[in-house]
Structures are given as C-alpha cells and as structure tokens.
Amino acid sequence: MTAGTGETLDPSSVAFTNTVKNSGTDAGVLTLQPTAPIALADLPNNTRVTITYGSDSVAYTYDSTTGAFTVLSSTTGGQPIRVNNFTPGTVVNYGVEVDLPPGTPLSTDINRGFPVPVVASIDNYVTDTNSDGVKDSGNDGTVDATNATIDRVYTGFLKMVKESRVLVGTGPAVQGTDGDFSVADKKPAPGNILEYRITYINISEAQAGTGNLTLSASKVVIVEDGTLSPNNWAIDNDGNGQIDTSNITGSAADSGASTITFFSGQPATTSSSDQTGTTVTTDVTKYVDTVTGVVAPGQSRTFGFKRKVN
Ligand SMILES: [Ca+2]
Ligand SMILES: [Ca+2]
Ligand SMILES: [Ca+2]
Ligand SMILES: [Ca+2]
Structure with a gap:
C-alpha cells in the first residue's frame, strides 16, 4: 500500500441531523454540546461545529491540542443548546454542521474519517409543582444521564x-x-x-x-x-x-x-x-x-x- 497522495483540502460544511430520545421515566432539561474525540488530533484544529435546535444555534471552534470547544457565536448567550421540559418518550431532532479547516487530509490517505462526538445530557426534574403527577421542575444542575452520538465526516471513503x-x-x-x-x-x-x-x-x-x-x-x-x-x-x-x-x-x-x-x-x-x-x-x-x-x-x-x- 502507498503512503497516499498527501493532498489536502478545505472541505465544505457537512450537515447532520441527529436524534435524541428521552427513554427515561422523568422529564428534565436536555443540553446538547460537542466534545473532543478520544484521540484529540483525530479532529483537525480549528474545525467549526455548529449545533442548532429550533431557532437557537451555537457555533464552536475546536482546539486539537487541548480538546476544548470554544463558543464563536451563539443565540444562547454562549450557553450550550438547551431543551426545557424534555419529557419521557419525546424525540428531538437537532442539527450539527461540521466545517473542517483548510489543510484537512483525504480520508482515503489516512484511512479514517473525522469524528465529532456530540453529547446529549439530561438533568431530571424532581418536583411536581402543579401536582399533576408529572415532575416539571427542580433539576439540580447535575447531569443524570448522557448519550453520545458521533458525527463523522469523510473526505472520500x-x-x-x-x-x-x-x-x-x-x-x-x-x-x-x-x-x-x-x-x-x-x-x-x-x-x-x-x-x-x-x-x-x-x-x-x-x-x-x-x-x-x-x-x-x-x-x-x-x-x-x-x-x-x-x-x-x-x-x-x-x-x-x-x-x-x-x-x-x-x-x-x-x-x-x-x-x-x-x-x-x-x-x-x-x-x-x-x-x-x-x-x-x-x-x-x-x-x-x-x-x-x-x-x-x-x-x-x-x-x-x-x-x-x-
Ligand atoms: Ca512497440
Ligand atoms: Ca472548510
Ligand atoms: Ca407537574
Ligand atoms: Ca440532576
């Protein structure tokens, strides 16, 4: 096998639609945010990741040395996308746009794609304020369950x-x-x-x-x-x-x-x-x-x- 072509490119943005379902028994607050891949350098430095839900969006830039996603711009005051009152059985669709930077190698040269893990976290409600049998408030700020989805971009496969x-x-x-x-x-x-x-x-x-x-x-x-x-x-x-x-x-x-x-x-x-x-x-x-x-x-x-x- 060869070492590959050595070519690089500035890929266009790739859009994904992710789905998250509350399969638990309580409603809560859902947050959606990107996280670094296990091997930090698997995602190129300065990759832009934008998460959208409804009219909200948060754009991040990735630092492959530290693994940090820094907010570039947002409609949320810099906070992660949040879905309040995410009730059991509910399915939420949200968008993830990945824009790889100039200098990105061909996937066919390095035999892999570029992974963007997105973590969905729920902080469950614990109080039923209106006594209708459904908990509706009182989340404590501590995450109770998470689920990661990996959106993987390929520059040729x-x-x-x-x-x-x-x-x-x-x-x-x-x-x-x-x-x-x-x-x-x-x-x-x-x-x-x-x-x-x-x-x-x-x-x-x-x-x-x-x-x-x-x-x-x-x-x-x-x-x-x-x-x-x-x-x-x-x-x-x-x-x-x-x-x-x-x-x-x-x-x-x-x-x-x-x-x-x-x-x-x-x-x-x-x-x-x-x-x-x-x-x-x-x-x-x-x-x-x-x-x-x-x-x-x-x-x-x-x-x-x-x-x-x-
Ligand atoms: Ca001849
Ligand atoms: Ca690009
Ligand atoms: Ca209630
Ligand atoms: Ca909690």
Whole structure:
C-alpha cells in the first residue's frame, strides 16, 4: 500500500441531523454540546461545529491540542443548546454542521474519517409543582444521564491503490524486486508479463450500535485505459510498429461480482472482445470493471489484468 497522495483540502460544511430520545421515566432539561474525540488530533484544529435546535444555534471552534470547544457565536448567550421540559418518550431532532479547516487530509490517505462526538445530557426534574403527577421542575444542575452520538465526516471513503509486478512468462529472469506487487515502476523485458492489480477499499466505519448511517460505495466503475497518460501499456512507445504490451486473454478479473468489458483502438472507444494482438485495433486498449452491488464499509476488493511485453 502507498503512503497516499498527501493532498489536502478545505472541505465544505457537512450537515447532520441527529436524534435524541428521552427513554427515561422523568422529564428534565436536555443540553446538547460537542466534545473532543478520544484521540484529540483525530479532529483537525480549528474545525467549526455548529449545533442548532429550533431557532437557537451555537457555533464552536475546536482546539486539537487541548480538546476544548470554544463558543464563536451563539443565540444562547454562549450557553450550550438547551431543551426545557424534555419529557419521557419525546424525540428531538437537532442539527450539527461540521466545517473542517483548510489543510484537512483525504480520508482515503489516512484511512479514517473525522469524528465529532456530540453529547446529549439530561438533568431530571424532581418536583411536581402543579401536582399533576408529572415532575416539571427542580433539576439540580447535575447531569443524570448522557448519550453520545458521533458525527463523522469523510473526505472520500473509497481508496484505490494500483500496483504492478512482473512475471517471467517467456522472457528473462525478473529483475530485483519487480516480482513483488508495488506501486514502483518496473523494468520488464520482452516475453515478461506485467500484472496490474487495483485494490479498492471502503475505508469508512462499519455499522456499530444502532441507528447509524454507513457509507457504502455503489456504482463503482474502474477504468484502465492503456492509451491515456500516465498509462502507456497499449501504446507503441518505441515506434517499432507493435504496441508495447498485449492483453493476456482471460486475465482480467475482479475478486467479487462485476462485469468486465473490453475496448480497442486509440482512443480506446471501440467495444471489443477479450482479444489479444499487437495493434491497438486487434488488442485490448481499455478495461472497464463495473462492480455489482455495493462496496460495504471495511470491504476490500481487487481488479487485475495481465499484459505480455512485446
Ligand atoms: Ca472548510
Ligand atoms: Ca407537574
Ligand atoms: Ca440532576
Ligand atoms: Ca512497440
């Protein structure tokens, strides 16, 4: 696997709707506020988190060194969002907006998302002032129960790594470590076989607990075009009248269910069979792997094909 692209970005805000239910037996005062993830640096410094409920909102900025959320602006006098008289059985929906800062890495480079835990706390009422059988006041300022929800932002979640290796085939011995799959350039000789392997992984979190959304990758299509840079395996780079590698029929395969289609020509736009030849019209110049179904969180699959060096 590679160290990743090293790219960073300033992601746009991502909005979540969270739900909290009073599953206890008493009403009370509900408060909603963000809290630091267990590993403080899992959330970038200066991430902005805004919690909204009804017409109230509180915007915070996060300090990844101290783990503190500091109020930037609010309609609540700087206090956390508060829902009074949160009665048993009641469900409250509230909004959480997460704005990651400039310099945020790609999730696919670091194999994780950016977690924003939000804690819902209830301070139960203890007094029934109007004697209707329902407690309605007298909370003591001490929290009686809490529930944390993690809103996790991903900056991409389907990671792809393309590697190659050299097989002897009918050629000379394979040089150095060229026989091992890696992202490094290889030095194959005529008769050797180049095997390409694209590993694709859904790096998002699998289902944990209940009521969580997960990110499945659907409509995944992997296109490998040997006529488009940085690929050049379907081109006659040395001008000897033959394309430099030829398809090995039957070699294109996905580790899971998929439909693989073949194209010839340069540009590689002519639908073809799984054929082999030494020109762009008689060989395969593009493979398209259309994945069936979804790539579930945590799932890793591969697509590969082999080319003989001419
Ligand atoms: Ca941003
Ligand atoms: Ca009452
Ligand atoms: Ca209390
Ligand atoms: Ca050639």
